[in-house]
Amino acid sequence: MSMNRRQFLKIAGASTLLGLGGASALNALRGGELEASHVLTDEKALNAKRWAMVIDVSKFRTEEDYKRLTKACHSIHNVPDFGNPKDEIKWIWTDTYEHTFPSQPNEYIEEGIKNKPFVLLCNHCANPPCVRVCPTKATFKRKDGIVMMDQHRCIGCRFCMAACPFGARSFNYKDPRLALKKEEENREYPTRTIGVVEKCTFCFERLAKGLVPACVEASREAAKAAGGEPGMYFGDLDDPASEVRKILSTRYTIRRKPELGTDPSVFYVIGGEKNA
Amino acid sequence: MLEKALTGSRRYWTWVFFLLAMVGVGFVNYLYQFKNGLGITGMSRDVSWGLYIGQFTFLVGVAASAVMLVIPYYLHDFKKFGKIVILGEFLAVAAVTMCISFIFVDLGQPMRVLNVILHPTPNSILFWDMIVLNGYLFLNIVIGWMTLSSDRKGIKPPAWIKPLIYLSIPWAFSIHTVTAFLYAGLPGRHFWLSAIMAARFLASAFAGGPALLILLALIVRKLTKFDPGKEPIQAVGKIVTYAMIANVFFLGLEFFTAFYSQIPGHMHPFVYLYAGLEGHGKLVPLMWASSILAVVSLVLLIFPSLRRQEGILAAACVALFVSLWIDKGFGLVVGGFIPNPFEGIMEYWPTTRETLIALGVWALGFLVLTLLYKITVTVREETAGIEIEH
Amino acid sequence: MKLYGGGKIITGLIIFFFLVTFPFFLNIGKVNAKPEPKIDTPEIQKLAEKKCIEPKAFMRAEHMKLLNDWRDFAVRNGQRLYVNSEEKQFTISLQNTCMHCHSNKKKFCDECHNYMAVKPYCWSCHIAPKEKES
Incomplete structure (x- = not known):
């Protein structure tokens, strides 16, 4: 031409x-x-001013309930499993109360909470330090509150990992494809390349199609199968009528390290009573 | 003047080729890292910065220390520094070269490094660090080269160099302040979240950098006909002493705040570094070595009668340099990541390849330093006895 | 006229000549076939109207810029629908839209990229379609 x-x-x-x-x-x-x-933005897309999540660990019963979440997320996002903590990559995982809320230690806390695994993922903070420190805007805040990663732009300086107080970020120390089985890949989603940082994106690609995050969907399915209520809720924190706001106004919830001023968007219901 | 680096004794060339070989070994290992990723280092999800960034941090201090010669000479008219100010400036050039190389080898996607300029992000401290480091490199190359070539011709340097020299003074402070801000502004990393970080960085820089300079001046005197002079070396020794006292004092302040407040998050990294935490203590021997060497160097430096003997001064400078190298080039960075945000402990130790790459970068810096000092020394030998005022 | 140090200079020149012309020597005798990207995939055969998202001439010259734009729309702006000049809508996705039809990466992408010796790093993250025998 x-x-x-x-x-x-x-x-x-x-x-x-x-x-x-x-x-x-x-x-x-x-x-x-x-x-x-x-x-254009797809008409089916889910929109919010600030996406938020509420996690009620009392609704999770078995080890299987937790594994289901991680599996749902990690399989659709092609998250590799290197099987060692050094190269580990994780978007959503579980840890103890003590490790999840290190600024709230309580030796004598109720056994049920003490031994309960807590679900951990990126907090999608309203005031994210990772975004503040990124020298290329590879990690940035979207209008709907999601702290997003642009893998194309990341130079792998790992400043965001030093800045994140929640250990939400993983670095591709090795080629992730070495630890992914070809036949288990989700061919509709990319992998990452060597030398970039990654983390949970609140399933931005699913929201664009009108679907809730994969972990939330997995917890709903689990609840349906067991005949209970789901342990994860997702919605607009800015909308008083949203599901997350309803829970926040009726239940006692806490967030991880709120004293650092990052304003996390993931809330944890503490205590086991029924929803009011 | 460059041609003066191309002629030299057998000893000179042996040294140059030795450094080149080290650079080569580092480069081959870097290529391996480039292909296989930073997984070949000891870094992990928890300790995501290690030897490279530690060396970078330490060397920014060495670079900034040139200002400790520039201030007395240009602001206080301390004439005796006239001949060695250039040694400081060229040391800064070599040190910044190493800093930039260390940042580069630490990147996961080095081919995308220009994204920092393509997508400038003023809210990122790293963006500012790039600006101040490159600016400082430029300033010192221009100032050092212009003053030396004027000396050689026996004329006064051009007038426009003066404003650049004055600019280089606050600029030197800025490089280390900005480097401290990389750490001191991060929420949740208690070890680094300290207002005194920048001051501590500057104090250790003004001790470590001039200490290296004393050693280099002594080597230059031993190997060449250029004598930097007894008095200037003693004057630098005084600077090193005061700066080291300030540095140890600042470190003491950190200990006080952590342990008197008894806030666990503030205490844990110190406990990990100096005593070991929950059975993990890989860095304990190193940190104690650093502390002991710091005390030894202080004892040797504080008493003027000891300091005046050049052999003892040299020993003190070696002890001090190694002490600060461990403290800042290693402990400071690793300690900030332990324990991790979940109060878990994942230890760090550099791998062989990682160490060889780091040594390669050091060799590169020393190569730059050797060439620049060779030029300087040759010019000084040729113009012996002529004093040019800058 | 005498050439001082002539031996060294000439040796140097010869080395320089070979270094500079090295790429040509390296490629001597190699077949330099004109690239012919194929679009005969089963997916494209099935299309009622065999048309890409934009005219062929535009795609051939500007696809890299379009992909750059698409990347920013999808990842940075969260806009995932592309409406072309004929008001037809496409999901912005390299893996799920482009490569859905062009399921023959080797014969479609690599053919020209190899010829031009460009190595776009798309495929170090994006999963290439499974190559089918054709």
């Missing part, structure tokens, strides 16, 4: 714009012939 001077200038100008602007640059790039092309 030959290109005349005018077209060339248009494209050159557009490339400059692309660095600065967003969607508007697309039209400039297309020039006259493709003027009509544009991008």
Whole structure:
């Protein structure tokens, strides 16, 4: 395809714009012939001002209930399992009360809580230190509150890992494909490459299609099968009518390390009573 | 002037080729890391920075220390530093070269390093660190080169160099302050979350850097006909003494706050480093070695009668340099990650390859230093007895 | 006229010449077939209208810029629907839209990329479609 001077200038100008602007640059790039092309958000997409999660560990009964969450998440996102803590990559996992809330130690706490595994994932903080320190905006905050990772842009400096007080981030010390079985890959989602940082994204790719995060769905399925209530709730913290707000207004919930001012969006219900 | 680095004795060339070989070994190992990822290092999900970033932090201090010669000479008219100020500036050039190399070898995706400039992010301290480090490198190359070539021609350096020299003073403070801010602004890392971090960094820098400079000046005197002079070396020795006292004092302040407040998060990293925590204590011998060497160096430095003997001064400087190297180049970074955010402990120790890469970067820095010092020494030998005021 | 140190200079020049022309020597005798990207995948055969998201000429020249834009729309702006100049909608996804039709990465992508000696790093993360025998 030959290109005349005018077209060339248009494209050159557009490339400059692309660095600065967003969607508007697309039209400039297309020039006259493709003027009509544009991008939209899917009508089915779930929207919120600030996505949040409530986790009620009392609703999880068996080890299987927890494994189901991790499996749902890690299998659809092609999270590798290297089988050693050094290279470990995890988006959602469990740990004890003591490790989850190290600033709330209580030797004599009720046995049920003491030995209960707590579900851990990225807190999608409202004031995220990881975003503050990232030198390339590879990790950034979306309008809906999700702390997102752009794997294309990450230079692997691991400043975000030092900044995250919740240990939510993992680094690809090795090629993740070494630990992924070809036949178990989710071919609709990418893997990561060597040398980038990754973490939970609140399933941004599922929200765009109108689906709730995979872990929430897994907990709903588990509840349905067992005939109980699910242990994970997901919704808009900004909407007083949302499911998460209803629980927050009726139950005692805590967050991890709130004293650090990061304002986490993941809440934990403490205590076992029924929902009011 | 560059040609002066191309002629030299057999000893000079042996040293240069030895350094080149070290750089080569480091480079081959780096290629292996480039292909296989940072998994070949001892770093982990919990201790995500290690030897590389530690060395970077330590060397920023060495680089900043040039200002300890620039201030007396240019601001206080302390003429005796006239001949060695250039040694400080060229040491800074070599040190910043190593700093930038250490950052580079630590990156998981080094090919994307220009993203820092393509997507400038002023809220990231790393962005500012890139600016101040490169600026400082540029300043010292220009200032060092211009003043030396003027000395060689026996003329006054151009007038425009003066503002750059004055600019280099606050700039030196900025590189180490910004490097301290990399750590001191992170919530949840109690060991680093300390307002005195930048001050402590500067104190250790102004002790460690000049100590290295004294050793280098003594080596230069021994190997060449250029004598940096007894008095300037003693004056630098005084600076080292005061800075080291300040550094140990600041470290003491950290201990007081952690242990008198009894806040577990603040105490844990110190306990881990100096006594071991829950049976994990890989760094304990190193940290104690650092403490003992610090005390030894202080004893040798504080008494003027001891310090005035150059052999003892040299021994004190070696002890001090090693002490600070362990404390800042290793303990400071690793200690910040232990225990992890879940109060768990994952220890760190560099692998052989990681160590060889780090040695390669050091060799690269010493190569730069050797070439620059060779030029300086040759010019000084040629112009012996001529004093040019800058 | 005498050339001082002539031996060294000429040796140096010869080494320089070979270094500079090394890529040419390396490729001597190698078949340099014109790349012919194939679009005969079963998925494309099934299409009623065999059309890409934008005209062929545009895609050929600008696909890399379009993909860059798509990446930012999907990952950074959360916009996942692309409406082309004919008002047709496509999901913004390399793996699920582009490679769904172009399921022959080797014959479609690599053919030209290898010829041009460019190595886009798309595939170190994005999973390439399973190559089918054709």
